[in-house]
Amino acid sequence: MSFERTFKPEETSYVAQDTMVQILPRFRCDRVPFLADEFGPFMPNVPVLVPCWLALALNENGKCTVELGDWFAAESVLATQKNEKTDTKGFQPLPQYFIEQARCISKYVTEDMSMHVHLEHILSLRQSKIRRAFRLLRHDTMRETIEEGYRLPSETACSEFNSIRRFTCAAMDNFNELLASKVS
Amino acid sequence: MADDDGYGFHLGHDDDDAVEPSAYAPEGEDDADGLDERTMNLDEGFEPTTSAVMMLKRAWVLERLCPEMRAYAASTFEDVRTRTDARVEQLERRARERAESGGGGAEEESEKLMDHLMWIEVNRVRYIMREYLRTRLHKIETHALHVLTDADTFAKLSEAEQKFAEGYIEALQGHFEDVLKDLPEGYRDMMVEYSGEADEEATAQKMIPKPNLDAFVIFRMREDVPNFVQPNGETIELERGQVMLAQYSRFRDLLAFDPPKAELV
Numbered sequence: 001m002s003f004e005r006t007f008k009p010e011e012t013s014y015v016a017q018d019t020m021v022q023i024l025p026r027f028r029c030d031r032v033p034f035l036a037d038e039f040g041p042f043m044p045n046v047p048v049l050v051p052c053w054l055a056l057a058l059n060e061n062g063k064c065t066v067e068l069g070d071w072f073a074a075e076s077v078l079a080t081q082k083n084e085k086t087d088t089k090g091f092q093p094l095p096q097y098f099i100e101q102a103r104c105i106s107k108y109v110t111e112d113m114s115m116h117v118h119l120e121h122i123l124s125l126r127q128s129k130i131r132r133a134f135r136l137l138r139h140d141t142m143r144e145t146i147e148e149g150y151r152l153p154s155e156t157a158c159s160e161f162n163s164i165r166r167f168t169c170a171a172m173d174n175f176n177e178l179l180a181s182k183v184s
Numbered sequence: 185m186a187d188d189d190g191y192g193f194h195l196g197h198d199d200d201d202a203v204e205p206s207a208y209a210p211e212g213e214d215d216a217d218g219l220d221e222r223t224m225n226l227d228e229g230f231e232p233t234t235s236a237v238m239m240l241k242r243a244w245v246l247e248r249l250c251p252e253m254r255a256y257a258a259s260t261f262e263d264v265r266t267r268t269d270a271r272v273e274q275l276e277r278r279a280r281e282r283a284e285s286g287g288g289g290a291e292e293e294s295e296k297l298m299d300h301l302m303w304i305e306v307n308r309v310r311y312i313m314r315e316y317l318r319t320r321l322h323k324i325e326t327h328a329l330h331v332l333t334d335a336d337t338f339a340k341l342s343e344a345e346q347k348f349a350e351g352y353i354e355a356l357q358g359h360f361e362d363v364l365k366d367l368p369e370g371y372r373d374m375m376v377e378y379s380g381e382a383d384e385e386a387t388a389q390k391m392i393p394k395p396n397l398d399a400f401v402i403f404r405m406r407e408d409v410p411n412f413v414q415p416n417g418e419t420i421e422l423e424r425g426q427v428m429l430a431q432y433s434r435f436r437d438l439l440a441f442d443p444p445k446a447e448l449v
Contacts, residue, residue, distance in 0.1 A: 005249050018231045034305050037232040057304050149430030161449050172400040
């Protein structure tokens with residue numbers, strides 16, 4: 001096993017499950033002290049914020065309905081998809097774990113996969129944008145890029161970092177080595 | 185919606201009676217601030233950041249992405265461990281009591297559900313604890329000789345890790361001695377590269393794999409840092425939420441602040 005300075009998709013999805021989501025509980029309970037924080041109080045149909053893992057576990061027991069943020073609503077997903085397509089440079093703002101969240105919601109909560117298709121499409125649009133941006137890097141300015149660092153859009157999602165991490169970091173390391181050996 | 189740019193993290197539909205557990209619920213007048221953090225994907229906008237468990241999680245993420253050893257998060261780890269142990273004890277006691285008392289009841293049903301949820305959390309937390317330690321052990325193994333010879337790095341380990349590193353090197357040395365004893369004279373040292381004649385310089389230049397501090401990593405700034413002085417003497421303006429693909433050594437100092445001014449993503 002080699003030691004990789006990156007995360008596997010399963011690990012990212014684990015990390016993503018600490019994100020707070022809103023639920024509508026179907027039970028009554030006072031604030032509960034969990035290890036990470038206190039959550040609650042839970043009242044029937046009063047929205048409350050809990051971490052994603054808790055929401056999924058409650059949902060599994062039929063104790064709540066999960067509501068992701070507005071970004072997950074059908075119309076905003078479609079709007080994001082459209083903007084992502086027309087805006088060829090910038091990224092549309094989405095939560096950093098949007099794809100992980102969407103995946104676990106469609107896996108455990110709803111049977112409705114229609115939004116999922118659009119989100120995957122958004123993901124691939126964004127992927128190609130990142131790659132295109134890296135293709136614009138020029139060898140004659142490589143030294144400056146290495147010295148100054150390369151700025152990525154701050155909307156880049158966690159899974160996108162992981163998907164580009166290996167090749168970008170390795171490529172930059174290699175360029176750096178090559179440039180260093182050229183001088184000496 | 186046409187005027188919606190596809191972006192909306194407003195969590196509550198009804199602003200007035202939504203229950204607000206704490207700061208990570210951007211709503212009403214806090215909207216600007218909370219939304220800001222979410223736009224920049226800073227995790228204050230998404231999850232509790234101050235609890236020991238979350239701090240340990242962040243330490244694990246940092247450890248995983250960072251080329252060199254980070255200092256052992258002793259107090260955070262111990263805090264999480266005592267809490268988790270206490271919770272496990274509590275849950276086991278409650279389960280025993282329930283088994284003894286027998287009968288059901290609505291009260292007990294909800295207690296059972298909560299216990300079930302708490303067990304889930306205990307398992308999640310245990311996973312972070314394990315992963316944190318294993319990531320560190322793996323790093324120690326990768327650069328064992330460096331860890332032992334470099335006093336600064338050695339000081340970053342916990343006691344148990346120091347013992348592990350020593351034991352690991354001992355085993356490695358034993359293994360190399362077994363293999364290398366059949367090689368010609370001059371090739372037998374674990375750390376010295378053969379250079380033909382025995383000169384002092386070669387002995388001084390040992391083959392010790394070191395972490396590459398110039399490796400590229402992805403930084404995200406957690407705060408505005410105007411006029412950050414880089415190792416090469418140049419200053420740079422850094423904004424909150426800015427993401428940089430850069431050499432680890434370049435912004436490494438920003439990670440050392442408490443709270444850190446940058447994180448690895």
